[in-house]
Amino acid sequence: MQKIVNEFSILVSTVNGSGSATANNAVMKAIYKMGIPISARNIFPSNIQGLPTWYSLRISEKGYLGRVDEFDILINLNKTVLQDDVRKLKKGGLILCAQPLLGEFNEEYHVIEMPVDHILEEAQAPSNLHVYLMNMVYVGFLAALIGIDLTFIEDTLNSHFKNVRKAVEPNMKVVRIAHDLVTQPQIRDSSFTLQKREPINDHIVTDGNKAAALGALFGGLQFSAWYPITPATELAETLNEYNHQLRLDPETGKATCVVIQAEDELAAVGMTIGAGWAGLRSMTSTSGPGLCLMSEYLGLAYQSEVPLVVWDVQRVGPSTGLPTRTSQGDLSFSYFLSHGDTEYVILLPGNVHECFEFGWRALDIAEEMQSPVLVLSDLELGMNNWMTPKFTYPDQPILRGKIIREDEISELIKRNGGSWGRYQDVDGDSIPYRTIPGDSNPQAAYFARGTGHDAFADYSEDPQVWQQEHHRLKRKFKHALEIDPEPVLERDGQSKVGFISYGSTHFGVIEACDLLAQAGQEIDYLRIRSIPFQSQVEKYLEEHEQIYVVEANRDGQMAQILMLNYPQYAGKIKKIACLDGLSLTANKIYACFNGQENSI
């Protein structure tokens, strides 16, 4: 039998709330520890217990981390979805299931039945833990069949259960018994097998929400208000988890960062803006519905020049939509957020490593710009475990922008001819100086507001004053081009055809580039990491005859924004836009590019 080594995919279907995450993660981490690149996805329902949930693993020595929609191995612990799941299995694939299939699929597939009850009995598992421990049966079977090193499974369980033997042992016992049952050579001889490689020492495994929270904590975050919402909740929970470890002043033992759960997103953003205005590096995290509620306050922050970061982990909207599925559908909304003329810096992290980096960088940009910064992550990045390069310590000191205090204010007033205004363009760069509450200099105070105001922060309805202030804001916004993350030319084959993409869609696009190249179509690829667009974007549009903008939304929102910004190139821009709640696969992008499938 021909062996497929280190290049196959697995789909596990279980019942939501049955504790399968422990088993799933153990498998993923163990394979990763064997030095084999792997990516994992949870496809889960909006439910606490009972509905079907899936976990997919893609093992790829070639390093592809994008989603696939056809699998080699199916592990079924939830019979209600078996029929549907089998359709996702490649012909000749392997089925591991907990119940007899009565020969239904035996002809087309390699079916192995796991005697779950028998194994749990043999392991003397307490009956109240059966529902959890049954997941470990599949771990043992799979380990034996594809060759996962059990010591790595045990390592992973040890770190999951914080080395509590009482918790690890019953799980390992089930794993071992199941593993040892797979002794018949014809079963053992599965087509799919793992071969150990050198350990991947320069990577870690974690999710984008955790990365964002850690990035922010290393970025000097001082205040975060939040409200629970899938798929952003874990970001705030990670702040809470690490705040104590990372952000107590070692000398005084006092907190240097405050995390507070608000009563809703209206209040979460209000608190964050209050804190940002008062001189704290502030962030709130949310998803689409929350961002909708925040939009009025963000207009005020733009207008009164308050720095803050809004981290949006996108899910499928509008409305409640598909709350546990991924999308890139908040881009247009973020771009046009709030009424009146506004502009926001938008950062688009494309992997978990960048979630960490943008976590600290966004706080710097917000303070340098004195303006809200929106970061658009998504469920795909935020809630899945990814292998990603190790987090890199910030390579520059914390940037606080033009904050002045006490004596600096007096000096500025002297230098500026005896007066100073909060919104005055003293340096001719359109960025004013900012004072913060608590300053003992009586000249420091000003009254911030969303209403029209002049350079001295005084109320004004004067038409000229309004125009002057808003034109200054427009000029100020251009500074973002200097400090925002630049686009990355991911692939440059000097082709006349190019992809543009961003965020988690990157993983499908980079693989699609290879598929197309293998089929004889060389294609370039630019990954956008921020808005406003830097000059490289225009240059790329200019230099390519056809540009396909690939994204996970229905209407091609990035394509639309590019057309709006560069109408002269609009005719060259084509959309590969697709939204079904799952990330775009390379196959899908390939098919859309070739016109075999319509994306929209």
Place this chain on the structure above:
Amino acid sequence: MNLEKTNTVGLSRNDYIGEPSTLCKGCGHNSISNMIISACFELNIRPEKIIKFSGIGCSSKSPTYFLKYSFGFNGLHGRMPSMATGALFADTSLKGLGISGDGDTANIGLGQFKHLVRRNVPLVYIVENNGVYGLTKGQFSATADYGLSLKRQGQNVYLPVDIALEALAANATFVARSFAGDPKQVKEIIKAALSHEGTAVIDIISPCVTFNNQENALHSYSWGKGHEDPLHEVEFVPPRDEINIEDFSHGEVREVALHDGSTIVLKKVEKDYDPTNKKEAMRLLTDAVKNKWLITGLIYVDPDAINLLDMYNLGKIPLNRLSNEKIRPPRTELEKINQDLM
């Protein structure tokens, strides 16, 4: 008044004023602004130790009419509480002073108001309550009395929201009610509120001379003058001052010691009222609603309740003055995390 007179921090009353008011002549809000100025001057508070907040509406415009040397932030309609909550974490030595209206608090902002109170944010929260929307020219607010007639609205068919009752139900630690036509009481209550370490809710009936000042309306001057029923005479005594009992010799007095060492002296009017008894406060307010009494004075206080900022292990150095070194963890911490996630 002698404008040259200075207080113990060397400031004159003039140092506490703001821009000229753009509200209507005779508006109750202007009288309240004046009493805020007097209270801060007399309490020797440095203006930079106060942060002003407001929402949207006539009342919310007023923070520019006092304390021009204090920072201030005019937020969104009904959402000043959240903004104040975030800002007050920046420097715990600062006192928040929020001005809201009845629409801002009892209509659009009822949720944020109750959560502010529930968290006991150290903020003096004044509701300039006139039962009507002014800037949009005369619509009913949620505190408008049942049956009130307004020119273009007809009759109010809804029962009113009682701000003091709402505050108590949300576990407020300081609830007072006053009447803009009684500036002396307003001032003493504001002083007491500024010394309270949690949220101090002051519901001040402040007639709208343009849209809601009919003789029979609850929020009018004539009604207030005729029906005000003070629980007591309020006198605030700062920490370092001796209580001069001579001033109160005509009646029995009750003293409430606040956490900062100051004392509120309450002089009995008709009968002795204990503002530390929450049950009694609830009963009083419920009866007042039933009988259409305009009860004024200190309705409830819990001087020892801990406030929001006390719960967060904050240091002496304000958060907004921590150096960059204090807020970025060292490289070794990231190495440890990377190691754990391998």
